[in-house]
Amino acid sequence: MSIIKTIDLTKKLGDFTANDRINISVEKQEIKCIVGENGAGKSTLMNMLYGLLRPTSGKILLHDKETVINGPMDAIAHGLGMVHQHFKLVPSLTVYENILLGTELKKSSKSPIIDRKKEIDEVTKLIEKYKFELNPTDKIEDISVGGRQRVEILKMLYRNVDILILDEPTAVLTPQEVDELFVNLKELRAQGKTIIVITHKLREVMELSDSVTVIKQGKVVGNVLTKDTSEEELAQMMVGREVVLTVQNTAENKASEEIAYQVENVCTINDYGKEVLQNISFCVHKGEILGVAGVEGNGQSELVKVLTGLMKTTKGKVSIYGKDVTDKWPDELRQNGLGIIPEDRYAQGLCGTMSIADNCIAGYHNAPDVCKFGLLDRKNISSKRDRFIKDFDIRVGDINGNVGQLSGGNAQKIIIAREFESNPKLLIACQPTRGVDIGSIEFIHKQILNFRNKGNAVLLISSELSEVMSLSDRIIVMYKGRIIGELSPKEVSRSEIGLLMAGIQNNKAKGAFL
Amino acid sequence: MDIIGNILYDTIYHSAPIILCVIGGIFAYKANVLNIALEGMMLIGAFVSTLTAFMTQNIALGVLLAMLAALAFGVVFSLMGVTFKGNVIIIGLAINLLASAIAKFVLVRMNTSNITLSFMNVADLKLHIPVVENIPLVGSILSGHPLITYISFLGIFFMWVLMYKTRFGIYVRVVGENEDAAKSIGLKTDFYKYAAILIGAVCCGLAGANLSTERLGLFTNDMTAGRGFIAIAAIYCGQGSPTLSAIYAIVFGLARALSVNLSIYAGPAAGLFDVIPYVIMVCVLTVVSVLKHKNNKIRGFKNE
Numbered sequence: 173m174s175i176i177k178t179i180d181l182t183k184k185l186g187d188f189t190a191n192d193r194i195n196i197s198v199e200k201q202e203i204k205c206i207v208g209e210n211g212a213g214k215s216t217l218m219n220m221l222y223g224l225l226r227p228t229s230g231k232i233l234l235h236d237k238e239t240v241i242n243g244p245m246d247a248i249a250h251g252l253g254m255v256h257q258h259f260k261l262v263p264s265l266t267v268y269e270n271i272l273l274g275t276e277l278k279k280s281s282k283s284p285i286i287d288r289k290k291e292i293d294e295v296t297k298l299i300e301k302y303k304f305e306l307n308p309t310d311k312i313e314d315i316s317v318g319g320r321q322r323v324e325i326l327k328m329l330y331r332n333v334d335i336l337i338l339d340e341p342t343a344v345l346t347p348q349e350v351d352e353l354f355v356n357l358k359e360l361r362a363q364g365k366t367i368i369v370i371t372h373k374l375r376e377v378m379e380l381s382d383s384v385t386v387i388k389q390g391k392v393v394g395n396v397l398t399k400d401t402s403e404e405e406l407a408q409m410m411v412g413r414e415v416v417l418t419v420q421n422t423a424e425n426k427a428s429e430e431i432a433y434q435v436e437n438v439c440t441i442n443d444y445g446k447e448v449l450q451n452i453s454f455c456v457h458k459g460e461i462l463g464v465a466g467v468e469g470n471g472q473s474e475l476v477k478v479l480t481g482l483m484k485t486t487k488g489k490v491s492i493y494g495k496d497v498t499d500k501w502p503d504e505l506r507q508n509g510l511g512i513i514p515e516d517r518y519a520q521g522l523c524g525t526m527s528i529a530d531n532c533i534a535g536y537h538n539a540p541d542v543c544k545f546g547l548l549d550r551k552n553i554s555s556k557r558d559r560f561i562k563d564f565d566i567r568v569g570d571i572n573g574n575v576g577q578l579s580g581g582n583a584q585k586i587i588i589a590r591e592f593e594s595n596p597k598l599l600i601a602c603q604p605t606r607g608v609d610i611g612s613i614e615f616i617h618k619q620i621l622n623f624r625n626k627g628n629a630v631l632l633i634s635s636e637l638s639e640v641m642s643l644s645d646r647i648i649v650m651y652k653g654r655i656i657g658e659l660s661p662k663e664v665s666r667s668e669i670g671l672l673m674a675g676i677q678n679n680k681a682k683g684a685f686l
Numbered sequence: 687m688d689i690i691g692n693i694l695y696d697t698i699y700h701s702a703p704i705i706l707c708v709i710g711g712i713f714a715y716k717a718n719v720l721n722i723a724l725e726g727m728m729l730i731g732a733f734v735s736t737l738t739a740f741m742t743q744n745i746a747l748g749v750l751l752a753m754l755a756a757l758a759f760g761v762v763f764s765l766m767g768v769t770f771k772g773n774v775i776i777i778g779l780a781i782n783l784l785a786s787a788i789a790k791f792v793l794v795r796m797n798t799s800n801i802t803l804s805f806m807n808v809a810d811l812k813l814h815i816p817v818v819e820n821i822p823l824v825g826s827i828l829s830g831h832p833l834i835t836y837i838s839f840l841g842i843f844f845m846w847v848l849m850y851k852t853r854f855g856i857y858v859r860v861v862g863e864n865e866d867a868a869k870s871i872g873l874k875t876d877f878y879k880y881a882a883i884l885i886g887a888v889c890c891g892l893a894g895a896n897l898s899t900e901r902l903g904l905f906t907n908d909m910t911a912g913r914g915f916i917a918i919a920a921i922y923c924g925q926g927s928p929t930l931s932a933i934y935a936i937v938f939g940l941a942r943a944l945s946v947n948l949s950i951y952a953g954p955a956a957g958l959f960d961v962i963p964y965v966i967m968v969c970v971l972t973v974v975s976v977l978k979h980k981n982n983k984i985r986g987f988k989n990e
Contacts, residue, residue: 260866262863262864263864270867442981443982445980482984483985
């Protein structure tokens with residue numbers, strides 16, 4: 173008997189069919205993974221199950237009974253809970269307040285005043301029951317991302333759901349936190365819960381799930397038991413062709429001794445006066461990719477902002493090929509041969525409401541080939557755009573359309589094309605493949621390696637550990653605004669780096685650092 | 687000694703309407719709705735209370751209708767700003783202009799430049815608290831204020847309880863801080879925004895009644911003189927905390943008390959002292975914002 177089942181579930185958004193006759197079924201007490209590329213329709217499907225979207229046609233069966241779900245509260249009442257990718261927590265409230273949000277316990281049924289003590293007791297019991305690690309009185313803004321996720325899960329468990337849907341649960345976790353999450357999820361399964369996980373990380377699918385459903389372009393293209401399949405097979409189903417899962421940095425390390433990029437004792441503070449970067453020092457050699465690993469929120473964002481001219485330092489020095497560029501503005505940095513792939517492509521890399529052509533020259537408006545006597549040369553700009561589209565295989569629906577209409581992968585390729593075509597000597601690539609489909613990831617990784625092979629320097633900052641490990645020649649790990657270790661990716665394992673990312677320094681890493 | 691006593695008495699006296707606006711307005715602030723219509727809501731409250739009292743000679747009815755009139759403005763603001771998702775700045779501005787225009791229109795039709803309540807003596811509305819009244823200095827400062835002034839100070843505590851100790855307060859803050867979180871637990875976010883705005887409206891109506899009818903027995907147009915905006919400044923400086931924001935309101939009350947009391951000594955330049963509250967407001971805002979951003983290392987616009 174299946175606990176949840178969909179029959180020909182279809183969702184049309186205008187002319188676009190986001191979900192086309194989806195048939196899935198989930199058994200009681202199993203962990204089901206739903207995989208697919210970005211935009212394949214996974215989220216649409218889950219939003220229909222959770223009542224956030226109404227199906228255009230088709231049926232949802234819960235416990236073999238046809239059910240119409242009218243919104244999240246209704247879903248929860250039916251025993252269906254969801255943990256979203258972007259947590260729905262209130263940062264200034266405590267753990268227990270967030271868990272009990274909407275079901276506050278009052279001093280008595282008539283009193284309007286909330287009973288703090290009773291609430292804390294209740295949540296403590298809940299935490300103990302499911303063997304989670306949390307302190308009920310901590311504020312959300314003070315706890316780790318993994319902790320926040322546990323709060324989200326508890327929030328659902330408190331409401332007695334027996335089916336738990338998790339949307340991309342591992343995207344923001346350290347490897348250790350991922351392990352802990354998996355232990356927690358397996359414990360929940362043992363206690364009788366059914367779990368549906370949406371993800372695109374195939375390694376985790378293999379580790380966690382009992383069965384897998386693959387979705388491509390709104391259709392189910394595969395339904396397999398995990399033990400009967402492999403990562404490669406799943407990837408092939410997702411993309412529809414064979415893909416290289418990880419582009420390996422196979423070239424022999426031919427970095428020269430010449431230092432391309434030097435960062436010395438850089439410090440900076442955030443709005444609250446807290447030192448978010450403490451004495452950051454490293455160098456990147458010519459022909460080398462230096463990877464920066466670390467859990468998000470450990471200063472990488474600030475480091476990138478400082479290095480790309482969006483934020484000022486309080487101390488320290490940055491130089492490109494010996495030329496001091498500390499606290500220079502982004503345009504000056506670009507003139508000094510720096511190419512930038514920013515962290516948030518829509519906030520810092522592109523202007524979504526402007527045309528593709530305009531975005532192809534963004535930041536390089538004064539280049540002589542596009543700007544003559546202060547006037548933009550539209551013809552040249554258009555031909556530049558056409559060249560980018562051809563050379564970088566950017567798939568656009570409407571060539572005169574806005575960048576906002578492109579998928580994440582294609583939007584990212586515009587940035588890649590623009591930055592590489594300006595012939596930088598040094599590239600800072602921050603989260604270059606975030607939210608990008610598998611096919612484009614492969615392409616972007618190859619581009620970065622080619623760039624390095626031409627004798628340029630790359631600083632790669634990514635929270636995807638596998639990306640840092642497969643591309644980098646050397647890795648530094650950031651923790652709480654400091655660099656706590658330097659490693660060679662060929663000599664260490666994932667879990668060793670994971671420990672460093674969690675702030676635990678073992679001897680090996682220390683040795684490399686000292 | 688006398689002048690200090692006067693200044694402190696006037697501080698309480700002039701703080702009251704601002705405090706009322708502040709403790710009402712913090713709910714909209716916490717619900718993440720920028721309500722710049724506090725000024726207009728206060729003005730319509732002042733106008734309706736005096737007009738009603740003038741026509742019916744019933745002050746209580748005047749105060750009640752003042753709150754209802756402000757509430758009506760609050761409903762218009764919420765309807766346009768929350769339900770129809772209009773631009774709250776434009777709506778707020780329209781309401782401020784509308785309040786002033788209504789008052790002006792009626793005054794012109796009545797052929798007068800202000801409404802004076804000649805049937806009553808404002809001194810009769812002042813409450814003298816037994817025992818406290820007889821304490822030297824303190825008595826003369828704390829006693830002898832009209833009822834709504836006392837309500838405004840007690841309101842600080844009441845609003846603090848409402849904001850931090852009840853479901854309603856938590857939900858308003860949740861709606862303002864993370865609307866998605868509120869929706870995900872099934873809260874009707876628009877309801878909490880409405881409620882937050884309407885609490886502010888009622889308080890502003892009360893503030894208006896205090897300002898015109900209760901304190902002066904008089905209405906002249908535009909007599910709110912920017913108090914609604916001063917209240918917004920106090921709310922932002924105090925980041926929506928009932929106590930801290932009320933303290934800023936008292937600072938601005940003190941500024942007005944200074945301007946009133948010092949101008950007596952200024953002779954012909956007395957009018958110049960009217961600028962004190964506004965100068966102090968600019969100074970306080972500057973200092974608060976400098977302190978807040980002194981650590982800012984981010985260039986240009988901040989991506990939030």
